[in-house]
Amino acid sequence: MAERIIPPSTYYRVFAVLIALTFLTVGLSFLPIGVWHTVGGLFIGAVKAVLVALFFMHLIHGSKASWVMIGAGLFWLGILMVLTLTDYLTRHWLLY
Amino acid sequence: MADKSAVLWHHFDDLSHQHEANALGMWAFLATEVLVFGALFTGYAAYRFSYAEAFEEASSRLNVLIAAVNTVVLLTSSLTMALSVWAAQVGRRRMLVWCLLLTALLGTAFLVFKVVEYNEDYREQLVPGLAFDPGKWKDTNPAHVQLFLAFYYIMTGLHAVHLTVGIGIVLFLALMAWRGAYTPAYYAPVEMWGLYWHFVDIVWIFLLPLLYLIGRHELSDLHL
Amino acid sequence: MSTVLEHVPQAVPPPAQPQVHYLNVAFGVRSWLLTTDHKRIALLYLVSVTLMFFIGGAAATLIRLHLMTPNQAPGSGLLTADNYNRMFTMHGLIMIFFFLVPVIPAVLGNFFLPMMIGARDLAFPRLNLLSWYVYVSGAVITFWAMLRGGTDTGWTFYTPFSTKASHSLVVPVLIGLTIAGFSSLFTGLNFVVTVHLMRAPGLTWFRLPLFVWSLYATSVIILLATPVLAMALVLVAVERLWGVGIFDPALGGDPLLFQHLFWFYSHPAVYIMVLPGMGVVSEVITCFARKNIFGYTFVAFASIGIAVLGFLVWAHHMFLAGMSVYASLVFSALSYFVAVPSAIKVFNWTATLYKGSVWLQTPLLFALGFIGLFTIGGMTGLFLAAVGLDVHVHDTYFVVAHFHFIMVGGTVMAYMAGLHYWWPKMSGRMYPEGWGKLAALIVFVGFILTFLPQFVLGYLGMPRRYASYVPEFQVLNVMSSAGASILAVGYVLPLVYLIWSLGYGKKAGPNPWGATGLEWQTPSPPPPENFAVTPVVDRGPYEYASSGEIEVIGGGVPEQAAQAAVQEESHGR
Numbered sequence: 001m002a003e004r005i006i007p008p009s010t011y012y013r014v015f016a017v018l019i020a021l022t023f024l025t026v027g028l029s030f031l032p033i034g035v036w037h038t039v040g041g042l043f044i045g046a047v048k049a050v051l052v053a054l055f056f057m058h059l060i061h062g063s064k065a066s067w068v069m070i071g072a073g074l075f076w077l078g079i080l081m082v083l084t085l086t087d088y089l090t091r092h093w094l095l096y
Numbered sequence: 097m098a099d100k101s102a103v104l105w106h107h108f109d110d111l112s113h114q115h116e117a118n119a120l121g122m123w124a125f126l127a128t129e130v131l132v133f134g135a136l137f138t139g140y141a142a143y144r145f146s147y148a149e150a151f152e153e154a155s156s157r158l159n160v161l162i163a164a165v166n167t168v169v170l171l172t173s174s175l176t177m178a179l180s181v182w183a184a185q186v187g188r189r190r191m192l193v194w195c196l197l198l199t200a201l202l203g204t205a206f207l208v209f210k211v212v213e214y215n216e217d218y219r220e221q222l223v224p225g226l227a228f229d230p231g232k233w234k235d236t237n238p239a240h241v242q243l244f245l246a247f248y249y250i251m252t253g254l255h256a257v258h259l260t261v262g263i264g265i266v267l268f269l270a271l272m273a274w275r276g277a278y279t280p281a282y283y284a285p286v287e288m289w290g291l292y293w294h295f296v297d298i299v300w301i302f303l304l305p306l307l308y309l310i311g312r313h314e315l316s317d318l319h320l
Numbered sequence: 321m322s323t324v325l326e327h328v329p330q331a332v333p334p335p336a337q338p339q340v341h342y343l344n345v346a347f348g349v350r351s352w353l354l355t356t357d358h359k360r361i362a363l364l365y366l367v368s369v370t371l372m373f374f375i376g377g378a379a380a381t382l383i384r385l386h387l388m389t390p391n392q393a394p395g396s397g398l399l400t401a402d403n404y405n406r407m408f409t410m411h412g413l414i415m416i417f418f419f420l421v422p423v424i425p426a427v428l429g430n431f432f433l434p435m436m437i438g439a440r441d442l443a444f445p446r447l448n449l450l451s452w453y454v455y456v457s458g459a460v461i462t463f464w465a466m467l468r469g470g471t472d473t474g475w476t477f478y479t480p481f482s483t484k485a486s487h488s489l490v491v492p493v494l495i496g497l498t499i500a501g502f503s504s505l506f507t508g509l510n511f512v513v514t515v516h517l518m519r520a521p522g523l524t525w526f527r528l529p530l531f532v533w534s535l536y537a538t539s540v541i542i543l544l545a546t547p548v549l550a551m552a553l554v555l556v557a558v559e560r561l562w563g564v565g566i567f568d569p570a571l572g573g574d575p576l577l578f579q580h581l582f583w584f585y586s587h588p589a590v591y592i593m594v595l596p597g598m599g600v601v602s603e604v605i606t607c608f609a610r611k612n613i614f615g616y617t618f619v620a621f622a623s624i625g626i627a628v629l630g631f632l633v634w635a636h637h638m639f640l641a642g643m644s645v646y647a648s649l650v651f652s653a654l655s656y657f658v659a660v661p662s663a664i665k666v667f668n669w670t671a672t673l674y675k676g677s678v679w680l681q682t683p684l685l686f687a688l689g690f691i692g693l694f695t696i697g698g699m700t701g702l703f704l705a706a707v708g709l710d711v712h713v714h715d716t717y718f719v720v721a722h723f724h725f726i727m728v729g730g731t732v733m734a735y736m737a738g739l740h741y742w743w744p745k746m747s748g749r750m751y752p753e754g755w756g757k758l759a760a761l762i763v764f765v766g767f768i769l770t771f772l773p774q775f776v777l778g779y780l781g782m783p784r785r786y787a788s789y790v791p792e793f794q795v796l797n798v799m800s801s802a803g804a805s806i807l808a809v810g811y812v813l814p815l816v817y818l819i820w821s822l823g824y825g826k827k828a829g830p831n832p833w834g835a836t837g838l839e840w841q842t843p844s845p846p847p848p849e850n851f852a853v854t855p856v857v858d859r860g861p862y863e864y865a866s867s868g869e870i871e872v873i874g875g876g877v878p879e880q881a882a883q884a885a886v887q888e889e890s891h892g893r
Contacts, residue, residue, distance in 0.1 A: 041305025073127030077134035107441035135551035
């Protein structure tokens, strides 16, 4: 295969970061940070997901088409969530 | 030993072309899975905005410890899955088989812990429809708590179904690998289903904060 | 003029009717049921989809018969009110999920996508066969449920009626539909990967036939929308089976959440149904006007534009559901935008016909029908996109007429056009042209008579999904039912003469229409591997004639100038 091979050392390093981030996200939930629980949790989750995708899933060496596919999936999920929430967030707004 | 020409389909130019198609096909499938779970996340988000207090209260009653352990288990299984792809790429058959078996074992451990967790949820009267006591939720709206729990079971349940399918496939891959079906020239199935496995892991990475960590925890929540 | 035909691209003369082709390379039930040849799978789909069309048509027949009378006295009319509800539900479900969504992609797309890009098969042939089995399983389950009474929820399964109140076989039907959805997903996935990776050398994206562009856009919609519908239907089933109330107002659940998730798929679904039809029309118009498409890039990007914009408008089905007014305004504005790419396509087809050398054969007659009827249907969609107007015509026959103009006047017409256009290639036989033209005319007349009165009915206030109506509406209803009977004749005719042509039709050569396109460079019927040698592409898809010639033909220039131009050409070569 003409594919670039990611060495196991990279995998171990990424794994260590992922475990550390897991401890961080669980640890944060014991602090009194109010609304930042959700924001922080999602942010850390996103960082972990990106690490898994780039390295474990080889996206960092991936073809353009695979980037487009995953980008499209995420973008469309964004459309679903944002436009649906425009209903829920504005339902109780008064018209006048 | 698998004959190279026996696995090349007639409509592809060569094995590399076939490998590329398999990988892209799996990425396209994963994009659809993003939308499947995404639909659930959307519904969850809509109610989370509307009933924030009840959701936080309900979330704090879930077992964070098991969830955290399960997260570590699943991340480790992703590591072993990635290592098995590497083993296939460099032709180390025994390592490939062991890593695949380890991946399946870790996935199974996740499911076992999940069953333990569900059992505890049942004992704690956290199962709407089966074992739920509205009286225990006097500070918030029990109906909204049930909504949270409904989403909790559906989302983790769907995730568990995906994981079970993944375990079955990984075991099958281990069998084929033991029989020598995969070489550095042909290991597309390992990589493809590796992608699936990592995706299931990523779903859990988001389920953890969204379901278990939305409110403040006390140390007593760890059920030690 | 002979000078025009000289520029029609011909391959190295292919052999006369081939000895071995995909139909006779192997015989027996197993060779068909276990085939991985995309052409055979397309025919398997053709048979199943046609069967489902006539089953859905039977339901429509019963509906139109029932609606010949006002049925105001309880118990009067051909059907009971309850059975009427089941009838329109099953008509909608079968026609949408088992006919309109799969028909052009799974029949014409499966057959011709690989051939049009010079490939030997789709990227995943076994997945292709699996998608047919999954389709059949879904159809069998749904049909079984239908025979046991079906559902009465409408094809939209709105909660809380579907989750709590409906005493019908909701869950079996949901299972059948979810399974059929997977079939659609597999096809879409196959097409996307195929178009990315299996194009012949030299076939860049902007040399692709527009049918391929439209199938690609359709497949993108399928991949991104269908999973959300699957989830919505599963949640309804879960709520119905185990009382877990996601959409239950008593638990603080929101019935509108179901509608959001449902329409997130079901609006793009209408583009799944119509985009492939538009692709067929692009192919047919260019061939039968003997002219390059006007504005290729615009038409190609319009397909992508429809796919993307189609995802941003779903809540225009929910203006009256209780959604926030602000959201309604947002979706209304977005709905106006989605009309633009479709309008671009209609304009470009018209411009292609202009100054073309029009050859009024059956495929073109159906394609012209598409353009006219789709335009009317599309413009009435703009009426519905205006919230103020929709308040009055929502859930009336105005909506029913609107979507039938697009689905029947659009997609079915386009399917007929494509079926006739590619019939010689698929079967090796020509259909009888006189009968084809007659069928096109009957379909067109029948269609107008059936659905045009429904716009009036809706505007006058006749609600949809009601088993009875006020007597003042009877004349228009009878007109509509009469039209439906004519339409039925128009659809049965091709069934008869196409089957007849298999045994008795004139044998077709490789390129009876003188069309461009890789699929016409093979024998009819094609060999199992499509191409003996992988073609190398060095030109665009619709190079029918150089633009200089067109000016001579249509410019009103006297004969001498025409001859001079011809001489110039022959010296130039």
